[in-house]
Amino acid sequence: xxxxxxxxDLLLVIAEFLSLxxxxxxxxxxxLLYDTLIHMLLTIRPVYLDRASVIPFCQFMQIGRRPExxxxxxxPFLKRISLRLSPVNNSISTFEATQVFxxxxxxxxxxxxxxxxxxxxxxxxxxxxxFTFSVPLPCLQEVHLYDVRDDYQYALVDVGPQLHLxxxxxxxxxxxxxxxxxxxxxxxxxxxxxxTVTILKLWNVLLTADHxxxxxxxxxxxxxxxxxxxxxxxxxxxLIRLFPNVEHIYLWTxxxxxxxxLPDSLDLRDPSTRSIADGLRYRAKAWQAEHxxxxxxxxxxxxxxxxxxxxxxxxxxxxxxDLHRGSCSLAVDTMALADCRPRCVQFEITSDSDxxxxxxxxxxxxxxxxxxxxxxxxxxxxxxxxxxGRCYPDLQNILVDIVDPLLRATAVSHVVLRLTDIRDQYRFxxxxxxxxxxxxRADDESLELPEVxxxxxxxxxxxxxxxxxxxxxxxxAWEERDGGTGPKTHWKELDSGRVREIMxxxxxxxxxx
Numbered sequence: 001x002x003x004x005x006x007x008x009d010l011l012l013v014i015a016e017f018l019s020l021x022x023x024x025x026x027x028x029x030x031x032l033l034y035d036t037l038i039h040m041l042l043t044i045r046p047v048y049l050d051r052a053s054v055i056p057f058c059q060f061m062q063i064g065r066r067p068e069x070x071x072x073x074x075x076p077f078l079k080r081i082s083l084r085l086s087p088v089n090n091s092i093s094t095f096e097a098t099q100v101f102x103x104x105x106x107x108x109x110x111x112x113x114x115x116x117x118x119x120x121x122x123x124x125x126x127x128x129x130x131f132t133f134s135v136p137l138p139c140l141q142e143v144h145l146y147d148v149r150d151d152y153q154y155a156l157v158d159v160g161p162q163l164h165l166x167x168x169x170x171x172x173x174x175x176x177x178x179x180x181x182x183x184x185x186x187x188x189x190x191x192x193x194x195x196t197v198t199i200l201k202l203w204n205v206l207l208t209a210d211h212x213x214x215x216x217x218x219x220x221x222x223x224x225x226x227x228x229x230x231x232x233x234x235x236x237x238x239l240i241r242l243f244p245n246v247e248h249i250y251l252w253t254x255x256x257x258x259x260x261x262l263p264d265s266l267d268l269r270d271p272s273t274r275s276i277a278d279g280l281r282y283r284a285k286a287w288q289a290e291h292x293x294x295x296x297x298x299x300x301x302x303x304x305x306x307x308x309x310x311x312x313x314x315x316x317x318x319x320x321x322d323l324h325r326g327s328c329s330l331a332v333d334t335m336a337l338a339d340c341r342p343r344c345v346q347f348e349i350t351s352d353s354d355x356x357x358x359x360x361x362x363x364x365x366x367x368x369x370x371x372x373x374x375x376x377x378x379x380x381x382x383x384x385x386x387x388x389g390r391c392y393p394d395l396q397n398i399l400v401d402i403v404d405p406l407l408r409a410t411a412v413s414h415v416v417l418r419l420t421d422i423r424d425q426y427r428f429x430x431x432x433x434x435x436x437x438x439x440x441r442a443d444d445e446s447l448e449l450p451e452v453x454x455x456x457x458x459x460x461x462x463x464x465x466x467x468x469x470x471x472x473x474x475x476x477a478w479e480e481r482d483g484g485t486g487p488k489t490h491w492k493e494l495d496s497g498r499v500r501e502i503m504x505x506x507x508x509x510x511x512x513x
Contacts, residue, residue, distance in 0.1 A: 008036050015040055046080035046114065048215040051091035054083065054100045060169055063107045068228055075108045082116035082144070085123040094123040102132050109135045116144035120152070123128070129155045138162070153188035161196045170204030190215070192324035201242075202226060207238055214241060220248040234284035236312045248300040254308055277311050279334070284313030285472035299507075301340065306368060310336040318343040320380075320507050328366030333371035337378070344507050345372055346416075352364050358369075373406040380506055381407075384418040407460045415456055416467040416508050442492075451477055453491065464493075466500065475499050 010370040015023050015037050027034045084102045085094055144199045146169040170184030186205045194215050221243055297317035303309045306327045318340035326333045372378055453466050467477040481490040503509050
């Protein structure tokens with residue numbers, strides 16, 4: 001049977017497994033495939049335009065033609081569009097590109113769900129950007145604006161209340177010249193959507209304590225490279241006041257008013273800088289004691305280091321904490337985790353310098369692992385090798401010398417090892433993990449267990465399940481078969497459906513996407 005003889009529904013299913021380039025090539029082969037698949041070029045992913053491609057795309061959409069001259073109407077299929085205004089060879093001017101992009105937005109306004117504009121300050125004056133969003137956009141749910149300044153405060157004032165995701169990337173032009181650090185105050189731009197936006201992503205921004213009304217609808221907050229206007233203001237009180245109902249928080253590079261990076265600028269071995277961290281922590285604790293904290297706690301918190309977590313001085317429960325690295329102080333790591341009493345901790349040792357080795361019971365172990373062992377609330381542990389595991393000469397010895405002894409002293413019942421680097425898989429198992437049977441029989445006694453499981457399971461009476469996350473969503477997992485608190489000697493591998501179910505229930509799923 002020839003491809004064109006298949007039912008159109010089957011063609012659509014087949015096309016879902018193809019790349020965007022392959023679908024585009026198929027549409028050029030014949031009229032049938034063109035008519036069947038052309039809309040997928042607009043729906044598989046956002047349409048990315050630049051100054052060289054915006055006019056050809058406008059022609060492709062047949063914008064500007066009279067209705068009787070159009071051979072097709074693709075506007076219902078264009079949901080997500082992105083414009084990048086950086087210079088491109090043989091491209092039109094920035095002014096022309098923005099005018100054509102405005103025509104596309106107005107032509108497809110009834111169906112657009114997401115609009116992204118990069119290099120805003122290069123192509124739009126504040127009144128021009130407001131004009132772009134002044135057209136009725138009844139389905140618009142997401143706006144992403146990059147390189148924005150304070151004078152764009154009215155850009156989104158005409159957008160309807162259905163907007164639920166806003167991403168603002170503050171202008172970085174002044175970062176390296178006159179006034180280093182974040183310069184965008186995002187609240188005036190967002191004020192029209194205080195009660196509706198649920199996901200907020202802010203980059204290169206400056207927050208202040210006198211912003212007035214909070215954002216009660218925000219459930220997911222991403223803050224990167226941000227600072228506070230007043231150095232005497234601790235970070236967590238500001239976040240609690242502005243986002244009282246947030247559940248997921250991602251924090252990268254918290255800065256002081258002089259824009260030095262908080263984790264990088266505080267060497268806790270120096271008493272003077274340790275006092276700075278202690279002061280921030282004390283002010284945060286004192287404010288929460290008087291005014292309260294997040295009443296339901298947080299479901300997820302990502303911070304770049306244990307120093308940041310320590311300075312936040314949280315007084316609420318956090319279900320899961322993700323750390324990139326610990327500090328150089330066992331006491332700081334321990335107190336940081338004790339503040340939020342996490343049920344699940346994910347951490348990554350990125351280099352030898354990040355694993356300040358302290359002597360405990362005659363063994364060299366990272367301070368952060370000691371802190372986890374001292375935190376009784378932690379029952380789930382995720383160790384992310386990332387792309388840095390190869391900096392250690394023998395990863396198995398790390399498990400033997402560091403993880404296994406400390407697990408015996410904890411209540412950890414679930415361990416996840418992220419080994420997405422194929423070189424680490426070879427070092428652990430001698431082969432990539434995807435060569436293994438994906439759905440083994442539960443009663444297969446001859447199933448060969450990986451050596452890492454043998455290391456983790458011995459004498460760890462609380463351990464119930466071990467997961468090895470080795471490629472994107474690919475995970476293999478083993479479960480203790482007999483129950484009880486004795487040594488783990490009988491294990492079975494779980495099928496993929498059961499693995500996904502357990503990881504979701506235990507809060508072990510990947511939150512990075």
